[in-house]
Amino acid sequence: MNTWSMLSLQNSASPMMEHLIFFHDNTLLMITIITIFVLYMMISIMTNKYINLTLLENQNIEMIWTIIPAIFLVFIALPSLQILYMIDESNSPSITIKIMGHQWYWSYEYSDFNSVKFDSFMNKNNTIDSFRLLDVDNRIVLPMKTQIRSIISSSDVIHAWTIPALGIKSDAVPGRLNQMSFMINRPGIFFGQCSEICGMNHSFMPISLESINMNFFIKWINNF
Known part of the structure; x- marks a missing residue:
């Protein structure tokens, strides 16, 4: 970060x-x-000092x-x-995640799995081990070294879903679906923020993505 x-x-x-x-x-x-x-x-x-004045x-x-x-x-x-x-380019994604922007939080849905959806709000209570204005109560959890497709839209105004470490950014436009395809090549926690001026609390809708091993991801899905 x-x-x-x-x-x-x-x-x-x-x-x-x-x-x-x-x-x-x-x-x-x-x-x-x-x-x-x-x-x-x-x-x-x-x-x-030597300039040719007759050179045209x-x-x-x-x-x-x-x-x-x-x-x-x-x-x-x-x-x-x-x-x-x-x-x-979209190379046969293994997982599809739906991303919906709201004023001023994000909603996520794993469309390949049943009943795996949640809202992601910024953490209000900051602790020593948290990142101010970047940590959220529900992180996106995705497996590394897996092709992932994200479908992005908005329910109110234009937002922008961005994670700089992954090199991805897409506008969330009401009434329109935008698609991105990416792959994470290492484990870790990656942060981003809404990159569109979407209103009063624009700077308070962060994005937090956690990349883990596929086996841990399957356990996380089963325990959801």
């Missing part, structure tokens, strides 16, 4: 987030190279500053399109 002193992205907990981090680092490296080169050219021009055009330079940016754009566009297609 994020802390106040953290400047980088959260550690990835899904293959999708790993690809997003790689894309971020790749793009940031290109931006750094371009910035250094442009600054060098600006300083060089300002400090150069240079075809070679114009070709260079047209082709090089196009090459950079190709190296940014190709991985970006690949990630976009991966996000929309």
Whole structure:
């Protein structure tokens, strides 16, 4: 999870987030190279005393500053399109969970199992071992290394269901179903918050997801 002193992205907990981090680092490296080169050219021009006042055009330079940016754009566009297609891909999910946004809490339903549904409210009583404004009374429990599909909607206004460590975010729109597919590759507890300005208590509807082994997940379902 994020802390106040953290400047980088959260550690990835899904293959999708790993690809997003790689894309971020790749793009940031290109931006750094371009910035250094442009600054060098600006300083060089300002400090150069020998300027050709009769120079009107240079075809070679114009070709260079047209082709090089196009090459950079190709190296940014190709991985970006690949990630976009991966996000929309749905690979035979093993578990489907329905997510409904309310003012200001979340409701969850495991549609593959009978009578497994609950509401998730933010914890009002903070303890030493809890995370303020992030812990909830009922966490989502999902098995790791399993393809999961989430179907998201809302009962009142537009919300957004987001877990940064998994690299997933989807709007919860009234009267519309949005779908996401993801897989968690390690155990742990992952936090998120509504990422849409949905009203007065927008900042008080957190998301808490617990990733566990499949055997423990089956026991949790049986004891629900």
